[in-house]
Amino acid sequence: MQIQILTVGKIKEKYLKMGIDEYTKRLGPFARVEIREVKDEKTPDGASAAEEEQIQAKETARLKALLKPGTYIIALDIKGKNLSSPEFASQLDKLATTGQSHITFLIGGSLGLSRELLKMADLRLSFSAMTFPHQLFRLILLEQIYRAYKINRGEPYHK
Template identity: 60%
Template structure:
């Protein structure tokens, strides 16, 4: 299975970089993982909504250019569906069995995502009702993907 994480912004904090590397390494036997970053757009503090919308759209355009034809698109969004790890593992397994072995996850920037990108998604997924920094979400997502594969294969999750 090929999994791509498309994200706005570069990871800066060492602990996040190290965590993503660790779970990426653990994912090796289960899937080919690719993490792609697009630069975030500058946005002034207290910008009007119209300016924020423009920033979101510019970031969405950059993300859309990196999407592969035919990929199964999962967009992380606070308004998305919340699923347990077991439910998401079942969806991943079903996706692979039905021929969708190329999956792309999108993580937006600090302002979120433009509607144009959300509308293209096969699944809008929320990791929690809580709000997390978008850079931390990348680590959470990589860990969850690893967990989903462990669940699919009925393997114990090693802490």
């Protein structure tokens, strides 16, 4: 399985980098994980809707440039479908068994993902109705992917 995580913005916090590195390493036996970051645009305080659309358009173009043809796209979206950890594990297992060996997760910047990217997604997934910093969310996503593999293998990590 090849897992690509395309995300807006860079990680600056050392503790987040360490956690991301740890879960990327743990996923090594199960999948090839690639994390690609694109530059985020600064959003001025009080930005108009038009300014926000322009910012999202720039970030969208950068993300789209990294999408591989034929990949299964999962967009992380607060309004997406909620799955439990076992349901998420089942979804990943189903993709693998039906020949979808390349999955791309999209994580937007502070303004989220554009409507264009959300429409391109094969699945819009929400981990919570809460808002998380997009930098922290990378770590949460990697942990949940790792948990999914452990669930699918019947290993005790999930408990």
